[in-house]
Amino acid sequence: MKLFSHIAMFAAGMLALASCSDKSIGDIDVDDPFVQPGDRAATIEVPLRFHVEKPSLIGKPLVNDIPSRAEGEGDDPTDDPEKAAEEAINDIWVFQYDKNGNQLIVPRFYKVESSEIRKLNIRLAEGNDSHVYVLANTGDETWAQDKDLTTVEKFVSYEYPFTEDNVEMDEDERLLMEGHVESTIRKETDLHPIDIHLTRM
Incomplete structure (x- = not known):
């Protein structure tokens, strides 16, 4: 009778464990609609703010009398379609790594609907010394999957x-840009935007 009692208790324990494991993986609630296969942590919504850096001048300009934004000239405050095109952000891929350099969440793709946007809400995992990388303007929502x-x-x-x-940019294409920031991500009621400076690749 004791043996039967122990077997019954063991079976009940295994059933309870199985029912728990169906609901969560570590700290991740698998019923969370934001969880993706490969995530190692739950995510929270975080505002990301973009800053597009001036282009770097490599070598000398072919024509010396043409002002270069890389040299701090030619920043006319009036609307400049060429400047707007080279600073536009159509989409971003977001990569997050832990302090040891290992992937924390699977890469996520975000479409930027407005060319004027400089802030976008994304999902990141909480953690110390997270490395967040952004790759902008691939134009491909499956780019990182393979x-x-x-x-x-x-x-x-x-x-x-x-x-x-x-090599040359078509009218509907955008320049590839990359940015990186090391930041501690914490869930707070008033989460300040994470500033990321993008440079052209």
């Missing part, structure tokens, strides 16, 4: 392929 970018080292060593077809 790439192994699971560590910071793999991400920064990735070389984006350029061909004769994508």
Whole structure:
């Protein structure tokens, strides 16, 4: 009779454990609509604010009398379609790594609906010394899905392929930009935007 009692208690314990594991993986609630396969932590909504840096001048300009924004000239405050086009952000991929450089959440794609936007709410995991990378203007919501970018080292060593077809920017294309910030992500009632400075690749 004692053996039967122990078996019954063991079976009940296993059933309880199985029912718990169906609901959560570590600290992640699998019923959370924001959880994605590969996430190692729950995410919270965080405002991200973009700053597009001035272009860097490499070498000398071909024509010396043309002002360059990289030299701090030519910043006419009036509307400039070319300047707006080279600073536009159509979409972003967001990558987050923990303090050891390992992927914390799977890469997420966000469409930027307005060319005027400089702030966007994204989802990040809480953590100390998180490394957040943003890759802007791939124009492809499946771009990161077939790439192994699971560590910071793999991400920064990735070389984006350029061909004769994508050296020049078409009218509906945008310049590729990349930015990185190391920040401690905390859930607060008044979460300040994370500032990220984007440079052209």
